[in-house]
Amino acid sequence: MVESAPPRPDLRALPGASEPKVEIEEVGFYYGKFQALREVTLQVPEKRVTALIGPSGCGKSTLLRMFNRMYDLVPGTRATGKVLIAGENVLTTPRLLELRQRVGMVFQRPYSFPMSIRDNVAFAPRLLGWTRPRIEAAVRESLEGAALWDEVKDRLDQPGTGLSGGQQQRLSIARCLAVQPEVILMDEPCSALDPIATLKIEDLIHRLARDYTIVIVTHNLQQAARVADFTAFMLMNPADRCGELVEFGATVEVFNRPRDRRTEDYVTGRFG
Amino acid sequence: MASVAVPAAAAPAKNRDRFRFLTGAAGLTAPLALLLIVAVLAQQAWPAMTKFSWPFLVGREWDPVHIHFGALPYIYSTVVSSALALLVAVPVGIGVAIFLAEPGQAGVRGAIGIGVELLAAVPSVVYGLWALFVMGPWVFKNLETPISDRLGWIPIFAGPPRSAAMFTAGLILAVMILPTLASISRDVIRAVPGGLREASVALGATWWETTWRVILPAARAGIIGAVVLALGRALGETIAVTMTIGNRNQISASLFEPAYSLAAVIANEFTEATGPLHSAALVELGLVLIAVTLTVNLLALGLLRLSGLAARPA
Ligand SMILES: Nc1ncnc2c1ncn2[C@@H]1O[C@H](COP(=O)(O)OP(=O)(O)O)[C@@H](O)[C@H]1O
Ligand SMILES: [Mg+2]
Numbered sequence: 001m002v003e004s005a006p007p008r009p010d011l012r013a014l015p016g017a018s019e020p021k022v023e024i025e026e027v028g029f030y031y032g033k034f035q036a037l038r039e040v041t042l043q044v045p046e047k048r049v050t051a052l053i054g055p056s057g058c059g060k061s062t063l064l065r066m067f068n069r070m071y072d073l074v075p076g077t078r079a080t081g082k083v084l085i086a087g088e089n090v091l092t093t094p095r096l097l098e099l100r101q102r103v104g105m106v107f108q109r110p111y112s113f114p115m116s117i118r119d120n121v122a123f124a125p126r127l128l129g130w131t132r133p134r135i136e137a138a139v140r141e142s143l144e145g146a147a148l149w150d151e152v153k154d155r156l157d158q159p160g161t162g163l164s165g166g167q168q169q170r171l172s173i174a175r176c177l178a179v180q181p182e183v184i185l186m187d188e189p190c191s192a193l194d195p196i197a198t199l200k201i202e203d204l205i206h207r208l209a210r211d212y213t214i215v216i217v218t219h220n221l222q223q224a225a226r227v228a229d230f231t232a233f234m235l236m237n238p239a240d241r242c243g244e245l246v247e248f249g250a251t252v253e254v255f256n257r258p259r260d261r262r263t264e265d266y267v268t269g270r271f272g
Numbered sequence: 273m274a275s276v277a278v279p280a281a282a283a284p285a286k287n288r289d290r291f292r293f294l295t296g297a298a299g300l301t302a303p304l305a306l307l308l309i310v311a312v313l314a315q316q317a318w319p320a321m322t323k324f325s326w327p328f329l330v331g332r333e334w335d336p337v338h339i340h341f342g343a344l345p346y347i348y349s350t351v352v353s354s355a356l357a358l359l360v361a362v363p364v365g366i367g368v369a370i371f372l373a374e375p376g377q378a379g380v381r382g383a384i385g386i387g388v389e390l391l392a393a394v395p396s397v398v399y400g401l402w403a404l405f406v407m408g409p410w411v412f413k414n415l416e417t418p419i420s421d422r423l424g425w426i427p428i429f430a431g432p433p434r435s436a437a438m439f440t441a442g443l444i445l446a447v448m449i450l451p452t453l454a455s456i457s458r459d460v461i462r463a464v465p466g467g468l469r470e471a472s473v474a475l476g477a478t479w480w481e482t483t484w485r486v487i488l489p490a491a492r493a494g495i496i497g498a499v500v501l502a503l504g505r506a507l508g509e510t511i512a513v514t515m516t517i518g519n520r521n522q523i524s525a526s527l528f529e530p531a532y533s534l535a536a537v538i539a540n541e542f543t544e545a546t547g548p549l550h551s552a553a554l555v556e557l558g559l560v561l562i563a564v565t566l567t568v569n570l571l572a573l574g575l576l577r578l579s580g581l582a583a584r585p586a
Contacts (some may be wrong), residue, residue, distance in 0.1 A: 009404075020463045068474060069471065070473065070474060072473075073469070073470065075375075096476065097476040097478075098471075098476075099476075100474060100476035101474060104474070104475070105471075105474040107467055107471060108472060109465075109467050111465060111467040111468045111470075113468065113472070113486050113487070113489070113490075114468075114489045114490040114492070115469070115489065123472070123475055123477075123485070124475040124476060127475065127476050127477055127481060128476075143405075171410060172471065175471075175475065176474070176475065179475075179476075248487050260570075
């Protein structure tokens with residue numbers, strides 16, 4: 001196998017791209033001594049949906065969690081390189097509250113906080129110390145934005161845990177919309193949901209992309225094809241189990257005319 | 273085929289019925305035992321109950337010689353010493369639990385965790401001895417005396433302080449219920465899904481905000497359960513309280529004055545009861561203690577129901 005330099009995709013060369021919102025420059029990531037990511041360079045276009053795909057364990061979640069420094073929760077982790085949002089390096093910023101307000105995250109399983117639906121959505125605004133009227137307005141707008149308002153407007157004071165799985169996932173989307181983030185990260189947001197709830201979330205992702213930059217990890221290739229404008233394919237290097245970026249491009253290109261042989265094997269299901 | 277299938281299907285059904293009957297019967301033994309205990313005690317206490325009737329509960333005098341019995345000071349001391357214990361032990365216990373539930377640093381946390389569990393295994397009488405000889409004098413010198421010197425104008429801190437007092441008993445009770453509180457709360461906090469913590473942190477909450485606003489509320493039902501359990505132990509604790517509370521039959525606003533709990537007076541006087549009515553009155557105190565404990569438990573349950581937490585798993 002010929003050693004090839006890691007891809008350094010240039011957004012400006014891609015049709016349909018916009019200005020880069022997040023610039024990932026040669027990042028690496030370590031869990032203790034184990035290197036989970038190597039030399040990933042990627043530009044995430046603003047107000048588009050970008051999917052991260054690849055086999056399990058290739059580092060998709062790890063890469064996603066670099067955007068908002070979630071890895072801070074795991075002792076012994078270390079990141080190298082740069083993740084720039086509006087010119088500021090996320091990996092070294094001391095202003096975590098501000099970062100996490102700008103970069104929201106939706107997880108695989110929708111965990112509602114043990115409080116009312118209203119308080120769930122008001123959670124982040126309260127951390128920021130907003131006034132009551134502003135919070136009230138934000139609660140309504142976010143629930144509308146997450147396509148949940150009509151279903152819950154009569155029971156805002158009931159616990160969020162009483163909602164169905166799909167509703168709770170939209171509640172967690174509303175929860176991060178409340179502080180008007182710029183980027184929304186989603187880590188397999190539909191993998192715990194039934195097909196109908198999944199469709200609702202995918203519709204929602206389409207609509208949210210008008211106003212937000214969305215990065216979604218999915219193991220479901222059809223889903224990536226349905227929702228994503230751009231797709232990044234990652235793979236674990238068989239030599240040292242370290243994750244690498246293989247290919248990045250417009251979703252149609254990646255799925256129909258992949259440049260890398262390994263991408264082609266993966267998207268056509270020939271991956272072993 | 274059908275002739276084979278019918279008995280095969282019937283047998284498990286029969287077994288299930290038998291199983292239900294057995295588990296149902298086993299489940300009934302606890303309330304039955306309680307009923308039986310109450311019945312026997314009531315029978316023993318009957319002479320006193322008929323003789324003194326309700327004034328027994330509100331009377332303040334306890335005079336076996338003149339056959340004059342009132343339980344109020346004992347009820348008061350029992351409730352106040354236990355409340356004091358909770359006031360101290362709940363915040364400390366939850367703090368310890370939060371610390372122990374954190375991941376990482378298995379060495380330090382492990383050692384402290386084992387230490388806490390071991391504290392639960394120390395016999396009450398040893399706690400009593402320690403409180404009598406070590407904690408009591410220390411508390412008298414370093415807490416009671418300076419507090420009553422400065423804040424003596426507040427009735428609950430009024431002097432002169434005593435080493436054997438409500439305050440000392442409350443503190444030793446706090447120490448005794450701390451392990452139960454801390455270890456149950458730790459398990460409950462650990463059982464809170466990690467995803468909740470992540471979701472909170474991802475919204476910008478600090479460790480402290482996450483713990484206070486998300487983790488503890490999620491663990492609330494289980495922690496209340498731990499508190500109720502601890503309170504039950506505090507209310508009924510006998511020997512350590514007898515050794516520290518001062519055993520004086522009075523109702524004093526000051527925590528630094530001696531008092532006398534239900535369990536303590538029963539233990540102290542039962543073997544030296546001066547007559548059948550005295551004995552019956554002591555048994556009635558036992559009934560009162562059961563009633564106080566049950567009331568507290570029911571109140572806690574009601575509290576859980578009210579906050580809609582009982583239906584949710586801890
Ligand atoms: N908390 C962790 N500690 C140690 N190794 C981890 C941790 N999380 C993930 N890894 C490792 O990092 C690699 C990438 O994991 P991950 O980003 O979760 O992959 P993906 O999301 O693509 O399935 C895997 O080899 C995984 O075992
Ligand atoms: Mg993952």
